[in-house]
Amino acid sequence: MSKVTSVRGRAVPVRGDDIDTDRIIPARYLKEITFSRMGDYPFYDERFTPDGAPKAHPFNDPRFAGAEVLLGNVNFGCGSSREHAPQALARWGHPAHPGIKAVVAESFAEIFAGNCVMLGVPAATASKADVAALQALAERAPETVFTLDLESLTMSGGGLTVAVAVPESRRRALLEGSWDSTGSLLANRAKVEALAAGLPYLNGFR
Amino acid sequence: MAQKTLYNKVWDAHSVAILPTGQTQLFIGLHLVHEVTSPQAFDMLRERGLAVAHPERTFATMDHIVPTTTRGRPFADGQAEEMMRAIERNAREFKINLFDFPSGRQGVVHIIGPELGLTQPGMTIACGDSHTSTHGAFGTLAFGIGTSQVRDVLATQCLAMDALKVRRVQVDGDLRPGVTPKDVALFIINRLGVKGGIGYAYEYAGTTFERMSMEGRMTVCNMSIEGGARAGYVNPDATTFAYLKGREYAPQGPAWDRAVAAWRAVASEPDATYDDVVRFDAADIAPMVTWGVTPAQSVAVGSPLPDPAATPDAGERGSMETAYRYMKLKPGQSLADLRIDVAFIGSCTNGRIEDLRAAASVARGRRVSPGVKAFVVPGSMRVKAQAEEEGLKEVFLAAGFEWREAGCSMCLAMNPDQLVGDQVSASSSNRNFIGRQGSPTGRTLLMSPAMVAAAAVTGRVTDVRTLA
Structure with a gap:
């Protein structure tokens, strides 16, 4: 598993509070039994009419094609726990483009932020004013290359540097390359079985 | 930090270890699985050569994609049929319990867990669905999770979790005629906002919840996530025990009395402390x-x-x-x-x-x-x-x-x-x-x-x- 110490790339602003995971990926695309094609669907109904004609949306804007950092606002990723949402973002534009490798927003819904980290995608928060400055810069100069640095907890680009926050445990998981948690959970197998052996409801409440 | 709450007791009883990242390795007592968020997780197990750690604590059903006008197979929608076959195959191959149509127990995963008596006070519960918070009505810690976490629970019966804060949401008084638990849930979300609960588990307390049926408590806990709270719960009481008694997976015989004693003990203490407390008056709630x-x-x-x-x-x-x-x-x-x-x-x-x-x-x-x-x-x-x-x-x-x-x-x-x-x-x-x-x-x-x-x-x- 790779260490994620920083993410470097252009940024795409997706403005608005409370952007839920149904908007990030409509439920009908959850009928596929693998994640492999999720990159075709991010924000689908906001990007295309029912007839498939493109609508104005940052993900359709050629200036932001290939962007690797998504800039959101408040409570980004609320609603459904579907991991399909960060999967769709992380695979956006594959294979021609790298996909979204980090999300910076004012705040995140808890499950979404956790799902991002499980994919090695940092979800970092910044103040309202700083997010506004980042979004304005990305819109004014879409060619700006930003660096989200998890060691210094900063997001910088085009002469702008702002402070970001990532919960310490998630930051460590990314920096140490242990964001895929299965291995570290398996390592404690003996302790797990000892705990289970003492849980009343697994042992007839004796 | 909250202390002596049901949240603290259940969390501590299920804490296996502190992981190198600082997260807690939390044992999950009941894993509920449905057809939409699980097929990729089972594929990940196959790719890694892993088994399901506790198939006897893993229960699956199909609810999201099933048509409601017919039970006939194959489904008209080929994708839905493929998804059905995937969960049937995965349940067989990994030897987990499956509540399908022929079992007579199929249904929405958050409805069948309680009605079968699988959901019991003091448990930790996870499911690849945000409305897993429903099960908190029984005094459980129940979390909605993503598919990679479904993989973790399948493979290890554990999650890597950060502790939540606890907010006591206290509502007192009788609901006015025509006002239902759904209205209570919508009212709380209206007042606290869709992001008000981020970082919190909600403890619903006060006479309004004490007098509420289990069905009503489930409705309120179900919508915790709509207020940003990943988990919500009600302390178990006589209403909880009466609902569970005699259900298929509930303790039977002499184990029942021991279970009730254990369940009573997980409730928050009268002198519990909370990270936050908010109070509402039931009389202020309208449809x-x-x-x-x-x-x-x-x-x-x-x-x-x-x-x-x-x-x-x-x-x-x-x-x-x-x-x-x-x-x-x-x-x-x-x-x-x-x-x-x-x-x-x-x-x-x-x-x-x-x-x-x-x-x-x-x-x-x-x-x-x-x-x-x-x-x-x-x-x-x-x-x-x-x-x-x-x-x-x-x-x-x-x-x-x-x-x-x-x-x-x-x-x-x-x-x-x-x-x-x-x-x-x-x-x-x-x-x-x-x-x-x-x-x-x-x-x-x-x-x-x-x-x-x-x-x-x-x-x-x-x-x-x-x-x-």
Whole structure:
């Protein structure tokens, strides 16, 4: 598993509070039994009419094609726990483009932020004013290359540097390359079985 | 930090270790699985050569994609059929319990866990579905998780978790006539906001919840996530134990008394401390209806819709403006008398027997308004059977409602039950998000099952209290 110490790339602003995971990926695309094609669907109904004609949306804007950092606002990723949402973002534009490798927003819904980290995608928060400055810069100069640095907890680009926050445990998981948690959970197998052996409801409440 | 709460006790009892990242390795006592968020997780196990650690604590069903008009296989939708076959194959191969159609126990995952007695106080519960918070009604810590975490629970029966803070949400007093647990949930979300609960588990306390049925508590806990709280719970009490007694997976014989003693002991102590406490008066709660595209955008039925210009926060104002454009509504207008096209009664929020009884009591002796498509989707095969035994099916059919098979149906419209165009739906479900009910322009008004039935028979948003 790779260490994620920083993410470097252009940024795409997706403005608005409370952007839920149904908007990030409509439920009908959850009928596929693998994640492999999720990159075709991010924000689908906001990007295309029912007839498939493109609508104005940052993900359709050629200036932001290939962007690797998504800039959101408040409570980004609320609603459904579907991991399909960060999967769709992380695979956006594959294979021609790298996909979204980090999300910076004012705040995140808890499950979404956790799902991002499980994919090695940092979800970092910044103040309202700083997010506004980042979004304005990305819109004014879409060619700006930003660096989200998890060691210094900063997001910088085009002469702008702002402070970001990532919960310490998630930051460590990314920096140490242990964001895929299965291995570290398996390592404690003996302790797990000892705990289970003492849980009343697994042992007839004796 | 909160202390001596149910949250602390259950968390501590399930803490296996502190991981190198600082997260807690939390043992999960019950893993519920459904067809949509699990196939990729089982594939990951295969790729890594891993088994399911505790298949006896893993229970699967199918709910999201199942059609509600037929049980016939193969399904007309090839993708849905493939998804069904995947969960059937995975359950067989990994030897986990499957509640499918032939078992007679299929249903919405958050309805069958409690009704089978699988959900018990003091447990940790996880499921690849955000409404897993429902199970907190029994005094559990229940978390919605993503698919990679489903993989973790399958492979290790554990999750890597950061501790939450605990907010006591206290509501006291009797609910006024016509006011239901759904209205309590919508009221709390309206007051605390859709992001108010981020970082918290909600403990619902006070006399209003003490007097509430298990079905009602499940409705409130179910919607915790709509207020941003990943988990919500009610301390277990005599109501909880009475609900569980005699259920299929509940302790039997001498183990029952020992279980009740253990369950009593997990409740929050009288001198517990909380990270935050908020209080509401039940008398302030009226039947609620959402007007916007988040579950917090709601009003007491009949009240004028709020003015974005009066909202100081620019982000919130933008959210309201988006909602008004999408819903084709205007500030200041009243929802009362707004015409509806579809009435949906069901979902993990309001698909239980008590919900169907409440809706039937409104439908009895009335007729669905011409032009309204009204349908009832029981939350499980058992709820359906019980409703039929009680004669509710006849009440609904006589009133012109359709009577369907168990599933998630139009709550999220991953099945043939979907809105068309910009239809307006009166819905007993949990989310009024843009496009949620299957049409990118469909409009959803969330309300209680009784209010949905009232809207169905009048063809308009109606204060159920005026129909008495």
